[in-house]
Amino acid sequence: MTTTVDPPETLNTARMRTWHRPSLRFAASMAVAAVLTIAAMLIDRRTLLGAPVWAKLFKFAVSGGLYFFTWSWLVSLLPGRLRKVASAATTVAVVLFAAEYVAMTFQAVRGRPSHFANTSPFDSALFQAMGLMVAGLWLATLVATVLLMFTRLEDRAVHWAVRTGAVLALIGAGLGALMTQPTPQELAKIQATGHSDLIGAHSVGVEDGGPGLPLLGWSTTGGDLRIPHFIGMHALQALPLLAFGLALLATRLPRLRESAVRVRLVWTGSLGYAGLVGLVVWQAERGEPLIYPSGPTLAAAGLLVGAVAAATAASVLVPVRKKLR
Template sequence: MLQRTRSWHRPSTTFALALAVTAVVCVVAMVVDQRTVLGAPVWDKLFKFAVSGALYFLTWGWLVSLLPRFQRTARIATDVVIVLFAGEYVVMVGQAARARPSHFNNATPLDKTLFTAMGGMVAGIWVATLVLTVLLMFTRLEDRATHWAVRTGAVISLTGIGLGALMLGPTAQQRARLKATGASDLIGAHSVGVPDGGAGLPILGWSTTGGDLRIPHFTGMHALQLLPLLALGLGLLATRFPRLRDSAVRVRLVWVGSLGYAGLVALVTWQAVRGEPLVHPSAATLTAAGTLVATVALGAAASVRRPQRVLVR
């Protein structure tokens, strides 16, 4: 269901492959190097960044190829993202080698400088991604469902990247320490209500005792892959279900899925900022989740419903 495109952006695909190889190296490093930082293996964060980055850049390598114009601008913006992400990753490798936290580290002038530099790189990545997202609004795809999935996925992904800013403010404990002593080794955290480094989900590491701002950041960012995959899946299902052969039906389903996904990002953000673990939702969270699921289900059912024929006597 996808139209023919120009060749994929080669630097993006090459960098994605390099990150995939790096992820494997990180797994080996975690076996060999048993050191930990804030309760997690020193190479764990680098592994997760490599996997996430590989998916991100592979997707943008494809998306850039869809643009009917502004190819040069898009390729430059993508190259900027690659350089900045690589720079951030190098800093993280250096801190891991020193067994030091790479994020929120304010312990020494060097640590503070490195994290500030990383923050500048992330801001640059967001701006370059904003440029790419705006350019993506000029795509014209033959399959309308994919057309809208690409656009909505890019917008939600940009929002997800921006949600990382929620981690930068000092926690209540850090503010108290700063007030009492004028210094704090860490300023900012991904956990809410509990210190970073506590009990977490396997592999992902998301907190099971408090809120975790990495969840909305991760969920939002990967709309870039999941929503186009939804459109692709609907296109494949259309070979078996005649109702889905109607392009308008698939477009409606993509919009329902996109709005539902945006609602999911909002839900997990609300849950995280309240200091609530993902795996221990409150009654309010369950009610909101149930409402979201019901709304999406009703929207999907309405999208595939055949219009009633009006009998003219």
């Protein structure tokens, strides 16, 4: 016997009154910053490493806005003391991200790289300080993520989507550390001259600043470590949206009214998403552009798609074992 599925309680807009206010307000400020950086790009035509000087601030505003909007909601799901601790940790994360964004803005005004900069002792010290901010932000998010693991949600599909999305986002954020290592070209320059203006890079196999995808700027001639960093972090939105979408589809598709079926599909989506993150890390580390995959990359992608398709079919078609009362 199946039961009618109501939209999860977590979708109720009335719950926004309990959302974490500092991160919600900060997400709104990032939306404003995104608009302002678009205006800045139209007015200020300077470029830096082949991209508009304000482009990185625009991308950080959009990504940061989505990230903290989602965490504002996630904190509201925690009960009692867990919510208080997660609220404090998330507030710390907001403050650290805001400080990093101010430092990036300062460097954009100066026309200097905000990340990997080693042009002067000041630039190097500022980048190191930003690195400490990012490390603190990651640790604060780790605390909130661990607390989320102890929270039980009524809708089981949303319950697992929130958990797996938060863990994958934490991993994706940590992948940013891959960009901080000096490239072979930079090491060669240091050996030859004792100095390199940049220490670390987004691209693999080519220098930063070459041809890239419109708006995103991801390299089209080499690997780009920003891709797994971005994809991983936004599991935080993708997987809960998958669970919400399944709940809405359940109002039309009787098979999805079984909670166990939706949970299976969420786990399939989560494992498939983790596989995608691993795939794009592997591709980037081999110096391969996202849009020009090699034979091995295509074969791995085909296996991943086939596995997800098979698991999806099994999730829907295999009967749900009924619990004896």
